[in-house]
Amino acid sequence: xxxxxxxxxxxxxxxxxxxxxxxxxxxxxxxxxxxxxxxxxxxxxxxxxxxxxxxxxxxxxxxxxxxxxxxxxxxxxxxxxxxxxxxxxxxxxxxxxxxxxxxxxxxxxxxxxxxxxxxxxxxxxxxxxxxxxxxxxxxxxxxxxxxxxxxxxxxxxxxxxxxxxxxxxxxxxxxxxxxxxxxxxxxxxxxxxxxxxxxxxxxxxxxxxxxxxxxxxxxxxxxxxxxxxxxxxxxxxxxxxxxxxxxxxxxxxxxxxxxxxxxxxxxxxxxxxxxxxxxxxxxxxxxxxxxxxxxxxxxxxxxxxxxxxxxxxxxxxxxxxxx
Amino acid sequence: xxxxxxxxxxxxxxxxxxxxxxxxxxxxxxxxxxxxxxxxxxxxxxxxxxxxxxxxxxxxxxxxxxxxxxxxxxxxxxxxxxxxxxxxxxxxxxxxxxxxxxxxxxxxxxxxxxxxxxxxxxxxxxxxxxxxxxxxxxxxxxxxxxxxxxxxxxxxxxxxxxxxxxxxxxxxxxxxxxxxxxxxxxxxxxxxxxxxxxxxxxxxxxxxxxxxxxxxxxxxxxxxxxxxxxxxxxxxxxxxxxxxxxxx
Numbered sequence: 001x002x003x004x005x006x007x008x009x010x011x012x013x014x015x016x017x018x019x020x021x022x023x024x025x026x027x028x029x030x031x032x033x034x035x036x037x038x039x040x041x042x043x044x045x046x047x048x049x050x051x052x053x054x055x056x057x058x059x060x061x062x063x064x065x066x067x068x069x070x071x072x073x074x075x076x077x078x079x080x081x082x083x084x085x086x087x088x089x090x091x092x093x094x095x096x097x098x099x100x101x102x103x104x105x106x107x108x109x110x111x112x113x114x115x116x117x118x119x120x121x122x123x124x125x126x127x128x129x130x131x132x133x134x135x136x137x138x139x140x141x142x143x144x145x146x147x148x149x150x151x152x153x154x155x156x157x158x159x160x161x162x163x164x165x166x167x168x169x170x171x172x173x174x175x176x177x178x179x180x181x182x183x184x185x186x187x188x189x190x191x192x193x194x195x196x197x198x199x200x201x202x203x204x205x206x207x208x209x210x211x212x213x214x215x216x217x218x219x220x221x222x223x224x225x226x227x228x229x230x231x232x233x234x235x236x237x238x239x240x241x242x243x244x245x246x247x248x249x250x251x252x253x254x255x256x257x258x259x260x261x262x263x264x265x266x267x268x269x270x271x272x273x274x275x276x277x278x279x280x281x282x283x284x285x286x287x288x289x290x291x292x293x294x295x296x297x298x299x300x301x302x303x304x305x306x307x308x309x310x311x312x313x314x315x316x317x318x319x320x321x322x323x
Numbered sequence: 324x325x326x327x328x329x330x331x332x333x334x335x336x337x338x339x340x341x342x343x344x345x346x347x348x349x350x351x352x353x354x355x356x357x358x359x360x361x362x363x364x365x366x367x368x369x370x371x372x373x374x375x376x377x378x379x380x381x382x383x384x385x386x387x388x389x390x391x392x393x394x395x396x397x398x399x400x401x402x403x404x405x406x407x408x409x410x411x412x413x414x415x416x417x418x419x420x421x422x423x424x425x426x427x428x429x430x431x432x433x434x435x436x437x438x439x440x441x442x443x444x445x446x447x448x449x450x451x452x453x454x455x456x457x458x459x460x461x462x463x464x465x466x467x468x469x470x471x472x473x474x475x476x477x478x479x480x481x482x483x484x485x486x487x488x489x490x491x492x493x494x495x496x497x498x499x500x501x502x503x504x505x506x507x508x509x510x511x512x513x514x515x516x517x518x519x520x521x522x523x524x525x526x527x528x529x530x531x532x533x534x535x536x537x538x539x540x541x542x543x544x545x546x547x548x549x550x551x552x553x554x555x556x557x558x559x560x561x562x563x564x565x566x567x568x569x570x571x
Binding site for chain 2: 175216218219220221222223224226227228231235238239242311312314315318
């Protein structure tokens with residue numbers, strides 16, 4: 001792996017984050033209502049026009065939007081995401097409190113999605129026409145069609161209300177009475193919902209990819225020449241993983257976006273829930289910080305996938321695909 | 324060496340090879356010639372028991388005392404590994420694009436006969452040298468090599484394993500005339516070392532250049548068989564005469 005290649009990917013990541021910040025800033029300010037609302041602290045009705053003007057001036061909200069964006073960007077590149085309009089604390093500190101929970105939910109869900117989809121997709125793909133092969137197709141349709149909020153409500157009703165074995169909402173605390181077990185109990189339902197609503201689609205993609213590879217000319221040539229099946233399968237899986245990883249990379253942003261719904265449904269104290277709340281109260285500094293942090297996680301995930309693709313695909317390494 | 328008796332192949336009930344009987348003599352180069360759709364490749368697929376899922380073969384194909392159509396999957400796997408070697412038309416796609424050539428050539432040659440890496444490296448490098456290929460190709464990927472080089476790599480593997488029967492399905496159609504001549508030269512060399520060769524082609528020049536015996540197929544039927552020299556001098560079937568006329 002060359003320094004040039006890594007540098008190119010990192011520059012691309014920075015560019016993506018810049019575009020995300022630009023679009024987010026201007027789109028959120030284009031939405032109806034004043035961006036100063038969150039600074040009024042629920043006193044919008046009682047404040048006089050002069051007081052409102054003073055607040056706007058104090059937080060530089062009266063300046064033109066490009067100037068505001070420039071000021072925000074200048075601070076952001078120095079690691080200062082400003083103060084939350086609603087909470088009155090540094091954005092970075094609020095995000096820092098929420099980030100571990102989001103990373104835990106995202107990491108655990110992604111881990112089980114990847115392990116589950118690789119196992120299901122490989123096993124089913126390697127046995128065309130088998131019960132697992134046909135069953136996975138049906139499971140994939142069901143898995144991707146069930147809305148996360150519906151499955152979440154069903155889980156809450158079943159495991160929290162009826163059986164009472166899992167907490168219906170909340171995040172749990174490692175430092176609390178329940179400790180690690182309590183944290184895991186709170187994690188089971190939201191993570192299961194994320195996994196079950198995604199694993200089928202990824203598994204189906206890998207299954208089709210494996211089947212397509214098994215039908216390749218090189219597999220026919222190898223089989224006709226008595227090449228060991230273990231050797232053939234190793235090559236098939238390697239090639240099938242390349243489009244699978246690509247698909248994983250393309251869908252990570254929407255996967256991350258989808259977990260926002262799950263966080264809100266289970267009152268999981270993560271970035272998703274924070275972002276939804278900051279939209280409601282028009283806390284733009286917090287919203288911008290949250291979007292940028294989410295964007296950074298997606299960019300890092302994509303970078304890891306790019307590295308894996310680079311390692312697996314010799315055409316990419318040899319520059320045949322313009323990498 | 325190999326005899327087909329009343330071989331028929333049907334795809335979804337439609338006959339593509341009809342009641343064909345032929346003999347491949349040991350130690351010779353036999354060519355099966357015919358236009359596209361004449362059933363040549365389906366005949367090879369039946370020999371290798373690698374027909375498409377919706378195809379069915381009937382009759383008998385006797386190879387060294389075994390009826391290939393009745394052999395178990397395990398028996399066929401052993402035959403493909405120990406006795407046959409098959410070269411296909413599309414050399415570029417005959418290799419896995421993501422695996423280096425040394426690993427693939429090992430699987431196609433030394434892996435079949437149980438040689439270790441050291442003897443593979445020594446023996447394969449010597450063979451590649453004979454075929455005017457640098458041993459550096461072992462460290463390259465298939466997409467870095469030309470079609471002609473990859474077809475020579477296949478021949479190198481065949482020279483390594485020295486199979487009882489080499490089946491070459493349209494091996495020269497993707498090659499230019501110069502490389503084609505070279506390829507046929509190596510095919511003859513392999514034949515001289517004791518391998519029986521069955522070559523499938525639609526090119527009469529290839530037959531005239533390399534083969535001892537020929538089988539002419541048309542619309543799934545064998546219309547003429549015999550020594551190449553005899554058929555080229557005195558064709559009896561109208562289709563063979565037309566083939567010969569179209570050559571000049």
